[in-house]
Amino acid sequence: MTAFLDDFLIRATVAGIGVALAAAPLGCFIVWRRMAYFGDATAHAAILGVALALAFNLSIMLGTLVMALAMAVTVSGLSGRGRAMDTMLGVLSHSALAAGLVAVSLLQDVRLDLSAYLFGDILAVGRTDLAVIWGGAALVMILIWARWSALLTATLSADLATAAGIDPRREQMILTLALAVTVAVAIKVVGVLLIAALLIIPAAAARSFARTPETMALIAAGFGAVSALLGMAAAYRFDTPAGPSIVCVAALIFAGAALVDLGRRAA
Amino acid sequence: MTLITLTDIAVRFGGQTVLHDVDFHIDRGEIVTIVGPNGSGKSTLLRVVIGAERPASGTLKRARGLRIGYVPQKLHIDPTLPLTVRRFLDLPARIPDALARDALDQAGAGALGGRQMADLSGGQFQRVLLARAILSRPDLLILDEPTQGLDQPGSAAFYRRIAALRAELGCAVLMVSHELHVVMAASDRVICLNGHVCCAGAPEHVASAPEYRALFGTGTQGALALYRHDHAHGHDHDHPHSHTHGHEAAE
Helix, strand or coil: CCCHHHCHHHHHHHHHHHHHHHHHHHHHHHHHCCCHHHHHHHHHHHHHHHHHHHHCCCCHHHHHHHHHHHHHHHHHHHHCCCCCHHHHHHHHHHHHHHHHHHHHHHCCCCCCCHHHHHHCCHHHCCHHHHHHHHHHHHHHHHHHHHCHHHHHHHHHCHHHHHHCCCCHHHHHHHHHHHHHHHHHHHCCCCCCCCHHHHHHHHHHHHHHHCCCHHHHHHHHHHHHHHHHHHHHHHHHHHCCCHHHHHHHHHHHHHHHHHHHHHHHHHC | CEEEEEEEEEEEECCEEEEEEEEEEEECCCEEEEECCCCCCHHHHHHHHHCCCCCCEEEEEECCCCCEEEECCCCCCCCCCCCEHHHHHCCCCCCCHHHHHHHHHHCCCHHHCCCEHHHCCHHHHHHHHHHHHHCCCCCEEEEECCCCCCCHHHHHHHHHHHHHHHHHHCCEEEEECCCHHHHHHHCCEEEEECCCEEEEECHHHHHCCHHHHHHHCCCCHHHHHHHCCCCCCCCCCCCCCCCCCHHHHCC
């Protein structure tokens, strides 16, 4: 295994699969709850986290985690108060991204390749990164698996959950935490701009093949892993950036799924 | 035996008082219906009873170990969420197949187990929600406008089913409804709500109360005609929102 991981391409692929596996079930919840923009806002806040981490000499992972969490908590806090949510999210999401970009440019003594954070730098994934990515991914998967029924009930209806003794706000917090962790570990793989794509596209593609929530999450995980694998192969073959290549493969899978669905309905 | 007692409950949203001075109780086995105009706090009162809404003041007492089955007013299942009826019954806890079958049969949804929730008609959906609510053998079944979107025969059948379930399970039923004529016939007790309890009591009593007529008089002559009888009331109508009700205590 150690020799196997010596190859940077192998490490990159393993990292991509790790992120895809964690993103898939979480992405299902984001799709079911119509929180797609929520994923964007959280991811965009992470770029501000990168700037702060560099400014205060902290680990980038920690900086992105803290900022993503702060954004996610802010958004969940606002969502309970009946504001126009998509407007609110649009404001927060793009403000965070812009503030992050400005903050990074203000760091004079740091030379920083910004595109590495915007689009990912999967080929630079080292052994430590790999451990952190798989650690974070495992944490997210365990969290979601352990709370699966409660999360699903709260997703269906907050009142139904309350009547069954489940606190919907707590379940929302768990999803929020899982999202922040996913963003923090995925930033190196697909970058800030494309994390939401990896969350949503495999889940959306899996929808038409699933009859239960569990199968949808499993199929989404499969699609995500295949996207990571084929995306990396394409990136190597055509010398394209790794993160966007992974998302392109996911988008192709989604298009294929949509066609199959269309054909089935016509039949 | 009293299942739930609310004393002096007030609920505020922001600065607005939605409910005030609400006293309410429900006993084992009785069917109580809350009627009232839109925005009168009916759903809020139900949400207080299930614990989803915290009252600003007042006390709520539940019988020890009270099991509540809840049928929400609206349950929007996103079309992106694949969910069979059978799997829906497994939320939040997995249940044996036999139990699921019994509940579906009792709710009149016996043949629907394998269907997708998103494909059900309004009436089928309501019966599935009902099946889920009675899974836990509730002491108290709570329904928030359960027949919304059903036609007249459909909702009449639904209320007959509720009455049958009450007899079968021995549970109390608390529901909100707009269909006054059906409600009046199917309830043991009616509570007329408009921010506070306007009047309460046996259906025929409430139907003839002046407060009730003031709220529903115009649109529901047909329904009222069924119950109209001469009834001498001693209410003080100068202060329609602060009077006390002697007949409530008699329940």
